[in-house]
Amino acid sequence: MRTHQETPAIEVSGLRQRYGDFEAVRGVSFSVATGELFALLGTNGAGKTTTIEVLEGYRPATEGRVRVLGLDPRRDRRALRPRVGIMLQHGGFLEDLTVAETVAAWAGFAADVNRPAIGDVLELVGLAHKARTRIRQLSGGQKRRLDLALAVIARPEVLFLDEPTTGMDPEARRDTWEVIGRLRGEGVTVLLTTHYLEEAERLADHLAIMHEGRIHVRGTVDEVVAEAGDRITFRLPEVHWEDLPVLAGVAPAVTRADGRCEVSYTLAEGPAAVRAHAALRPLLDWAAERGLTLERLEVRRGTLEDVFLRVVGETTGEPVAAAVGGAR
């Protein structure tokens, strides 16, 4: 178990990053404990890559403070590099080298600074059968696997993965998740960015949803999902919609089409274990009094997607807000 005194592996406080007039990151703070997997989730252009690149030492922070293993990624670059693995979003290979030659060179770089390389790293990422292939001839997904191999070859203590499974087929994605899971099991701290909700849900101990340069929601997967609330949805003939009840203090969200209404309630307040049940009874009573049938009645827990869409919708004010706007 971790203690509170321990320094986090990654600390970001008040980070701002400007490119000319454009502010890509607008005051972001979070920390990642040693051995934890933290996912930064967001749409393209949310500021995820900028944030991770500041942590990787590629650019100085315009404002704020970042620390990796207690060190400054730029000032202490030399001390930090051997302890950190980086998987870039794409590219960066010498395309005319073979996979094996590339891995051998990177293993050599590691050996030169007394970091013994992982011997069977190509096995680990499932690329051993391509060892003699020139990188130019690899598929996009295979290049991602090689990228992962190079990131972990020197047994880093902290691993930065920028959209590690983008461009992979489902099988490769599952393999990669397994590799990442195994590394985490060995105590490696991982910060990954992704726009796949399933990836974050599957892998992350903690996650943060980033949008337009800010973190809007953060916590464990359960905490974040709990914020989505439970959802009750059904269909009604249109004539009855004005008279719908308020359930547990929540008004319904109604979408009308072809003489019918799609109704949904999002219950975010109250104890998560019982709130759906408590809200359902008055709803069924209301229907019984009017002799109505709630067609396609559905009760489900909120998902990460609900939270994500709400965050994205809230800030841009796009139509997606209306679809999940019942909670407001």
Added chain:
Amino acid sequence: MTGTALGTVLADVRHAVRLARLDLRLLGRNQTAMVNVVLLPVLMGWMSSRLMPEGEPVAGVPAEIFVLTGLPGLMMSFAIFVNLVNNFTARREELVLKRLYGGLTSPAAIFGGAALSAFLVYLAQVALLTVWIVRVEGGSPPANLPLLLLASVLGAAVITLLAAAFSGITRTAELAQVTVLPVLLVMIAGAPLFVPVAQMPGALRILAELVPITPVVEITRTAFLGADHIGDLGEPLSFAEQWDAALPSLAILAGWLVVAALLARRLFRWDTRRG
């Protein structure tokens, strides 16, 4: 551990050697590039020595020998400058530099590796040229090899840093052919290849005094011929006197090294993305 300064330097050197070996292996896989490496000294040697009027000595040596012993300095602008501007620009585009920079290799090691491989190619070309001078033109082998090597190393360092700086203002690998052109023209026009600086016409002479390869051309020629070709006369010099004569030129190169390093520091970019 990387704690000690010596350990740091050793790690950088090992990394640079590893990177240079990768570069040379890739060069070996590129037949067009290999042909160019061999053709460059041979063609340039043949062309520039044929341009000279037959039999008229320059600064006390046969014209062909005068030109060919100065040629290594000019070759540097092709073998190292053009080569590395292309290399740095293409690798920035392909995010290779970004990957290396984020990895275990330090900036010094990355520059060192690129410079080392370019320098080794250059040395091979100079060796080829030396064979030409001795076998075809009937000249003597270099009189002062250490001085020749020192001038080559210093010159290569300056040219490498200038290439790094120029790659910073070159957006794509295709554009590299354009950005290197003015530099090449200035070097070709300014280098005292065909006549000593003292005999150059006024404007060219000022240019010659300014371009960083002039000291390389002059020291190389002096080291080759064992005579004073820094300035003009071509007086025979003893081994020690050759060093003495080369000293001001070496100082100029050292000055260029500082200027080029500052330019590279200011202009070089690791990443395509900038704000």
